[in-house]
Amino acid sequence: MSLSIRPATTADTDRIMTIIDAARQIMRSAGNPDQWPEGKPSRGQILADIDCGASYVCEEDGRVVATFAFVKGPDPTYKTIYNGRWADDEQPYYIIHRVASTPESHGVFRAMMDFCFTRTRNIRIDTHADNRIMQHLITSYGFTYCGIIHLLNGEERLAYQRII
Numbered sequence: 001m002s003l004s005i006r007p008a009t010t011a012d013t014d015r016i017m018t019i020i021d022a023a024r025q026i027m028r029s030a031g032n033p034d035q036w037p038e039g040k041p042s043r044g045q046i047l048a049d050i051d052c053g054a055s056y057v058c059e060e061d062g063r064v065v066a067t068f069a070f071v072k073g074p075d076p077t078y079k080t081i082y083n084g085r086w087a088d089d090e091q092p093y094y095i096i097h098r099v100a101s102t103p104e105s106h107g108v109f110r111a112m113m114d115f116c117f118t119r120t121r122n123i124r125i126d127t128h129a130d131n132r133i134m135q136h137l138i139t140s141y142g143f144t145y146c147g148i149i150h151l152l153n154g155e156e157r158l159a160y161q162r163i164i
Contacts, residue, residue, distance in 0.1 A: 003108065005115045008046075008055035008067065016046050016057065016067045016100075023100035027131060035128035041098050049098070056115070058101070058108045066101035066108040070094060070116055077149050078124055078159070084147025086124075087161045093122040099134065109137045121164045126157035 008016060024036045049055035049069045058066035073093040078086075096116060101108045116123055126149055127134040135158065139145070143160035150156055 002061050003111045004059050005056055005111060006059065007053060008050050008057045010047065010050055012055075012057050012064060012067075013043065013046060013050070015064045016055070017043060019064070019067055019102055020046075020098075020100045022102055026103055026133070030131075030133055032128060032130035032132070035131055045098075056112075058105075058111055060105060060108075065105040066099075066112065068099045068112050069097040070119070071097060073124070075124075077126075077151050077157075081147040081149055081159055084145070084159075086146050086159075087144055088122060088163055091122050091163075092120075093124050093161070094120045096123060096125045099125075110141065113141045117162075117164055122161070123163075124159065124161045126159045129156065129158055 020036070020041060024038075027033075027035055046055060054069045054071045056068055056070055057064045058068075071094060073095055075095050078095065094116065096112070099109065099112065123143075125138055125143060127138065138160050141162070143162040146159050146161050148156050149159045
């Protein structure tokens, strides 16, 4: 297995949307029915991520098997945190959003995190309270739970941070 990560291009959009659909089904079957309703994240969101250079894909032996957005902060939804506090709220940070992979891929989350931590020392990430799979991956990689944030639509997310 050979994993590599590269910036996504518009040519990757259909494959990214297929991976997001597969991830949505995994979430549903794992007891997470509310995160990523149909049409979210949207094709428009993915194209916006690609356009600003924040969208990445993970390839395994030349085939795109995962996607994520790696966004430079600050993020308005991370300004206020409830029932906790950020490990460091002063230093610049990046955020990881829209993580999705094919059901058969393994080790891609670690590859994504390794890639991101070669570019910054301070990363924040959030997930839905019902997304136990992502919570496990996040904490297994050494992120610390910091509290609850609210998305722009008011939904709550569990927020994590790791500083190396």
